[in-house]
Amino acid sequence: MTAPFLQIRGIRKDYGKVTAVQDVSLEIRRGEFLTFLGPSGSGKSTTLYILAGFQDPTAGDILLEGRSLLSTPSHLRQIGMVFQRYTLFPHLTVAENIGFPLKVRRKSRAEIDAKVKQMLELVRLEGFEDRRPSEMSGGQQQRVALARALSYDPPVLLMDEPLSALDKKLREEIQHEIRRIHQETEVTILYVTHDQEEALRMSDRIAVFSKGVIDQVGTGSELYAEPATRFVAEFIGDSDFLSCAVVASNGQSADIRLGDDWLVEGVPLHARGGGRNEGALLLRPERVQLHRNQPAATGALPVRVDDLTFLGSNVHVATTTGWGEPVAIRLPFGHDAIDGLSRGDTVWLGFDPRTAHVFC
Amino acid sequence: MSNASSTSALVVRAPRRNLLPKTLGPAMPALILLFLFFVLPVVSLLLRSVLEPEPGLSNYATLLGSETYLRIFLNTFLVSALVTVLSLLIGFPVAWTLAIMPAHWSRIVFAILLLSMWTNLLARTYAWMVLLQRTGIVNKTLMNLGLIDQPLTLVNNLVGVTIGMVYIMLPFIILPLYGVIRRIDPAILQAASLCGATRWQSLWRVLVPLAAPGMAAGALMVFVMSLGYFVTPALLGGTSNMMLAELIAQFVQSLVNWGMGSAAAFVLLVVTLALYALQLKLFGTSQMGGR
Numbered sequence: 339m340t341a342p343f344l345q346i347r348g349i350r351k352d353y354g355k356v357t358a359v360q361d362v363s364l365e366i367r368r369g370e371f372l373t374f375l376g377p378s379g380s381g382k383s384t385t386l387y388i389l390a391g392f393q394d395p396t397a398g399d400i401l402l403e404g405r406s407l408l409s410t411p412s413h414l415r416q417i418g419m420v421f422q423r424y425t426l427f428p429h430l431t432v433a434e435n436i437g438f439p440l441k442v443r444r445k446s447r448a449e450i451d452a453k454v455k456q457m458l459e460l461v462r463l464e465g466f467e468d469r470r471p472s473e474m475s476g477g478q479q480q481r482v483a484l485a486r487a488l489s490y491d492p493p494v495l496l497m498d499e500p501l502s503a504l505d506k507k508l509r510e511e512i513q514h515e516i517r518r519i520h521q522e523t524e525v526t527i528l529y530v531t532h533d534q535e536e537a538l539r540m541s542d543r544i545a546v547f548s549k550g551v552i553d554q555v556g557t558g559s560e561l562y563a564e565p566a567t568r569f570v571a572e573f574i575g576d577s578d579f580l581s582c583a584v585v586a587s588n589g590q591s592a593d594i595r596l597g598d599d600w601l602v603e604g605v606p607l608h609a610r611g612g613g614r615n616e617g618a619l620l621l622r623p624e625r626v627q628l629h630r631n632q633p634a635a636t637g638a639l640p641v642r643v644d645d646l647t648f649l650g651s652n653v654h655v656a657t658t659t660g661w662g663e664p665v666a667i668r669l670p671f672g673h674d675a676i677d678g679l680s681r682g683d684t685v686w687l688g689f690d691p692r693t694a695h696v697f698c
Numbered sequence: 699m700s701n702a703s704s705t706s707a708l709v710v711r712a713p714r715r716n717l718l719p720k721t722l723g724p725a726m727p728a729l730i731l732l733f734l735f736f737v738l739p740v741v742s743l744l745l746r747s748v749l750e751p752e753p754g755l756s757n758y759a760t761l762l763g764s765e766t767y768l769r770i771f772l773n774t775f776l777v778s779a780l781v782t783v784l785s786l787l788i789g790f791p792v793a794w795t796l797a798i799m800p801a802h803w804s805r806i807v808f809a810i811l812l813l814s815m816w817t818n819l820l821a822r823t824y825a826w827m828v829l830l831q832r833t834g835i836v837n838k839t840l841m842n843l844g845l846i847d848q849p850l851t852l853v854n855n856l857v858g859v860t861i862g863m864v865y866i867m868l869p870f871i872i873l874p875l876y877g878v879i880r881r882i883d884p885a886i887l888q889a890a891s892l893c894g895a896t897r898w899q900s901l902w903r904v905l906v907p908l909a910a911p912g913m914a915a916g917a918l919m920v921f922v923m924s925l926g927y928f929v930t931p932a933l934l935g936g937t938s939n940m941m942l943a944e945l946i947a948q949f950v951q952s953l954v955n956w957g958m959g960s961a962a963a964f965v966l967l968v969v970t971l972a973l974y975a976l977q978l979k980l981f982g983t984s985q986m987g988g989r
Binding site for chain 2: 392411414428442
């Protein structure tokens with residue numbers, strides 16, 4: 339295979355003076371589950387709609403197996419899509435909805451019936467053939483929509499926040515269903531969501547959208563462990579940011595000063611141009627160590643304990659630095675360091691510089 | 699299906715019943731008015747049709763037995779059907795366009811539609827007479843374009859009546875249709891398109907079925923209004939294609955035959971009610987009158 343399965347090349351979309359998508363390029367492997375993650379207005383849905391053919395990009399191209407899709411109208415693109423809103427045809431039964439794509443392709447009655455049956459099994463809705471969409475719950479409707487979108491074996495399935503109208507429990511249930519269906523059908527899925535948990539739970543890779551560009555593409559753990567930008571760090575997982583001064587840097591890592599006198603050497607650096615020496619240190623709450631007494635050997639930052647919250651397997655410790663920045667720490671329940679800890683105590687924070695990041 | 703829809707109708711209606719006033723008190727003025735000026739006249743009409751000139755069904759026998767009168771009935775239905783179908787064919791694209799148009803444009807089109815509705819009916823009908831006559835602007839334009847050699851006869855015949863009535867009826871089809879099409883989620887049509895449906899297939903398999911209740915409501919209104927229409931057929935139609943309302947007017951005004959006039963009016967009423975019942979049966983109560 340020379341060309342990647344699906345290629346998005348330098349897509350840009352302007353609405354008058356507003357730029358919805360600035361410059362998006364991405365390569366998607368066959369059978370991959372890739373999620374567009376980002377806040378609303380970050381351009382993720384617009385990119386998806388361009389893929390579907392509902393909108394034309396101002397610039398750029400989309401290639402499926404090396405061939406441009408842009409001149410193909412959406413009804414000939416052979417792409418499946420599940421929408422955010424319920425889009426089943428209300429005047430048709432479940433079976434007729436699932437069979438609709440085959441019917442407009444003039445397939446035989448027998449072929450349609452067989453496929454509808456297979457699809458209903460896939461989404462586990464056997465026996466619902468003759469129901470109308472109005473007689474089904476939101477979750478069931480979205481499963482039928484999924485069956486309809488897969489009934490013509492599209493090479494690519496687009497999903498635009500299909501679960502956002504459902505409650506949390508149902509959402510998790512259908513997330514598992516979608517995951518299972520992805521594994522069973524091996525269809526390539528492009529999934530849009532603003533819910534990081536959903537993205538982490540389902541995707542092979544995640545593309546983080548921010549202000550019309552992709553900040554970073556990677557697996558969930560890559561994005562969490564090695565965020566390329568402060569935005570990605572903030573968006574994926576919990577994070578603490580401490581302002582710090584960059585004392586020295588070699589482009590890859592930096593020596594920073596926290597507070598008045600604590601020097602930390604060799605923190606991975608993500609510089610976005612400019613030789614500013616003010617930065618933000620990213621700490622993950624579960625990576626921060628908490629010392630009851632000032633450690634002698636390594637440096638540590640004194641903080642005041644503001645609050646302790648017991649959350650089952652975890653305990654959250656909210657602290658404040660001497661200059662007033664909050665730092666949240668997460669420790670496993672029963673950890674020595676929290677035994678007898680109370681509000682107003684002073685503790686010392688430590689961390690491994692290699693697991694932290696500086697953004698400036 | 700009928701089973702399911704009746705249960706769901708029950709579910710929907712149950713809470714609404716509590717909102718109904720406990721007595722008919724508040725509705726009494728309207729009910730009295732309706733009784734005095736609608737129920738009583740209709741009953742007296744019915745009575746006159748069977749009592750004048752002598753008791754019996756002779757008026758109906760004459761009306762339904764004569765070829766002349768039957769032709770008028772037939773012509774009434776033909777014109778009404780023609781007007782309904784043409785109004786639907788012209789009105790559907792207009793309603794659709796209005797529904798997907800940017801709001802500031804649709805407001806202008808609506809203003810034009812409503813203005814034409816609010817303009818005096820006689821004025822509009824006379825305007826059509828002027829436009830459609832032998833030396834009218836329509837014939838002149840067609841002749842100047844070289845499309846015809848002789849002026850077409852566009853008034854005092856079926857063509858004139860149809861043109862004039864379609865024009866008058868259009869808003870009554872466009873407004874309910876617009877309401878129905880507006881409520882269709884555009885994402886449903888996008889979904890149809892991605893499912894592989896061409897524009898034509900999306901139109902016939904999705905949009906038209908979803909708009910059917912609006913089309914039925916509008917069509918029924920236009921058909922029923924056309925059945926009893928008087929002014930336009932009287933002015934733009936010819937003697938050879940008289941409509942029922944003209945016949946009634948003739949019975950009452952020229953022949954002073956109240957018995958025959960009442961019988962004809964009553965036949966019209968029965969046909970109208972039958973059509974309404976048919977529509978209720980086909981499309982249920984939810985789409986009717988409620989909006």
